[in-house]
Amino acid sequence: MGNVIHAEPTEVVAVVRLRRGVAGECKRVSHLVPIPDSGPIPEYLTAFCGELIIPGDAEVLDRICGMPCEACLTRSARRAHRRLH
16 A cells, blocks of 8 residues: 555635835735635734735735745744644
């Protein structure tokens, strides 16, 4: 018999940044935001770094581009490490 791989439920995470005009350029970093798997989109989304983001003020990106939020990347790596162990 071969190895069996079991899929684990994963969290849906979006890459978002504030739209141009909502914040100055230095605040327009790419945040990692967990998206609820059911129900309506909440009034505020909370990025891994703790930043509260109003969904209408943000654009969803298809990848991390521009300046990434270092705190989001660090917390994302820690979350992944905890899931592995």
